[in-house]
Amino acid sequence: MTPPTNHKTQPPGPRYLIPHLLSYFRQPLKCYQDLAIRHGQPFSVPFPLGGRMAVTGCPAHIGRIFKGGAGLYRAVDATAGVFYGENSLVSLEGEAYAHMRRLLMVPILRHPASAAGLMRDAALRAFADQAVAQRFGMLDKARAITLDVILGAVFGVLDERERLEFVEAIHGLQGSIGFFAVFVKALRRDFGPWSPWGRFVRARAKCYALIEARIAAADAAKDDADGSVLAHWVSLRDPLGGPAMTRPQIRDNLLTLLFAGHDSTAVALAWSMYWTHCEPGILITLLDELEGYAGTLDIDLLGDTPYLDAVCREALRMHPVAPGVARRLNTAMELGGFNLPAGDVVMACIDLASHDPAIYPDPHRFRPERYFERNYGHDEFLPFGGGERRCPGASLAFMETRVALATLVCKFRFKLMEKPSLKACWSHGIRRPETSVRMMLEGRS
Numbered sequence: 377m378t379p380p381t382n383h384k385t386q387p388p389g390p391r392y393l394i395p396h397l398l399s400y401f402r403q404p405l406k407c408y409q410d411l412a413i414r415h416g417q418p419f420s421v422p423f424p425l426g427g428r429m430a431v432t433g434c435p436a437h438i439g440r441i442f443k444g445g446a447g448l449y450r451a452v453d454a455t456a457g458v459f460y461g462e463n464s465l466v467s468l469e470g471e472a473y474a475h476m477r478r479l480l481m482v483p484i485l486r487h488p489a490s491a492a493g494l495m496r497d498a499a500l501r502a503f504a505d506q507a508v509a510q511r512f513g514m515l516d517k518a519r520a521i522t523l524d525v526i527l528g529a530v531f532g533v534l535d536e537r538e539r540l541e542f543v544e545a546i547h548g549l550q551g552s553i554g555f556f557a558v559f560v561k562a563l564r565r566d567f568g569p570w571s572p573w574g575r576f577v578r579a580r581a582k583c584y585a586l587i588e589a590r591i592a593a594a595d596a597a598k599d600d601a602d603g604s605v606l607a608h609w610v611s612l613r614d615p616l617g618g619p620a621m622t623r624p625q626i627r628d629n630l631l632t633l634l635f636a637g638h639d640s641t642a643v644a645l646a647w648s649m650y651w652t653h654c655e656p657g658i659l660i661t662l663l664d665e666l667e668g669y670a671g672t673l674d675i676d677l678l679g680d681t682p683y684l685d686a687v688c689r690e691a692l693r694m695h696p697v698a699p700g701v702a703r704r705l706n707t708a709m710e711l712g713g714f715n716l717p718a719g720d721v722v723m724a725c726i727d728l729a730s731h732d733p734a735i736y737p738d739p740h741r742f743r744p745e746r747y748f749e750r751n752y753g754h755d756e757f758l759p760f761g762g763g764e765r766r767c768p769g770a771s772l773a774f775m776e777t778r779v780a781l782a783t784l785v786c787k788f789r790f791k792l793m794e795k796p797s798l799k800a801c802w803s804h805g806i807r808r809p810e811t812s813v814r815m816m817l818e819g820r821s
């Protein structure tokens with residue numbers, strides 16, 4: 377006999393897509409918080425690419441989603457593959473995914489000390505020519521820093537001409553990814569350099585050409601000594617002694633790292649700088665803790681820095697780059713008393729968990745001290761997602777934010793030229809501050 381079940385099928389929630397999207401894009405967090413109050417969690421919303429999406433910010437449900445299980449999920453849609461290439465980690469599933477992830481995880485932070493040195497130097501370089509008493513956009517500076525770092529980590533040392541070529545090509549590709557080409561499949565056709573897709577394809581070809589030239593050079597050098605991701609991938613061998621990764625695999629995954637690894641970290645750094653200079657007490661406490669590092673900027677003296685770490689964590693919590701992480705179900709799943717059917721989408725909502733007053737009291741206050749009052753689990757603090765697809769660059773990104781922030785506050789004096797309640801907005805697929813975070817350089821230490 378089948379045991380009795382009181383599982384309901386769909387979690388409740390709004391029925392129609394357009395009114396829901398209008399409300400969501402006006403105020404994403406408030407929209408989801410209102411739905412959570414009205415319907416409980418998980419609630420469900422119509423999903424733009426078909427079916428419904430069950431949304432939850434409840435840690436127990438998030439833990440269940442991240443636990444996953446063999447074959448439980450597949451990609452939400454195929455868009456990522458279209459942009460990053462079919463060999464990219466983000467396009468793969470199942471065993472192919474697990475294999476690529478193993479190859480990719482090893483090299484991202486192979487030499488933490490030299491990576492930290494790279495980050496410190498990139499932060500200093502970004503302000504080398506900055507005039508005192510002139511305004512600048514912190515987000516633009518942060519982008520320059522993180523692009524420098526990811527280029528260094530991925531390719532090793534580049535000469536200035538190569539570096540500029542990459543920077544230009546990556547900016548070109550970023551600027552060519554239009555909203556409609558992402559969401560409207562019919563527009564993904566090349567009607568020439570002025571059509572949205574044509575622009576994108578040409579910009580991507582430029583990046584490919586630069587990356588392929590670097591792969592060829594690394595292959596010829598056969599030298600893994602520079603510690604770069606590329607040199608490592610080229611040196612990997614399969615059990616028969618052949619290359620473990622094909623050139624298209626290397627190319628697509630290098631492009632993935634360059635993209636996924638720079639804008640998101642820049643946003644985290646810009647928010648950390650914003651809050652550090654918004655509330656004077658934070659900067660004072662931070663400088664107190666960094667006294668040893670400030671004199672020499674010796675990376676070895678940046679070891680145990682609980683307050684610095686807490687500032688970086690709090691910036692990631694207050695302003696998640698992604699509102700949540702979504703998975704499409706291959707098979708039905710039980711979540712919070714509901715039976716979610718195969719084909720639907722389930723979302724661990726970073727926004728809801730990060731602003732739940734039961735987890736983070738006074739959630740709209742920037743309060744690094746909260747991390748000394750209790751520990752937060754992976755299902756409560758999740759700016760990098762979780763489970764088998766958790767961000768592979770999380771350690772690199774966190775290290776980069778803390779090294780760059782520490783270096784900037786120790787070496788320079790800044791003034792924030794922004795209003796005290798800066799908001800976030802969407803741009804190029806991630807959430808970032810609504811302005812470039814205007815600041816002024818007041819002096820050098």
Ligand code: HEM
Pocket residue numbers: 465466484632633636637638640641644697698701702759760761762763764765766767768769770772773774
């Ligand atoms: C503060 C900076 C960053 C934030 C907030 C961030 C956040 C995220 C999030 C939320 C995801 C989705 C995870 C999931 O589905 O569970 C993700 C995926 C990813 N991130 Fe990051 N990330 C950051 C930096 C980086 C860096 C520095 C790299 C590369 C060096 C990187 C590479 C990737 C890749 C390749 C994926 C796709 C993983 C997959 O599909 O398996 N990210 N990131």
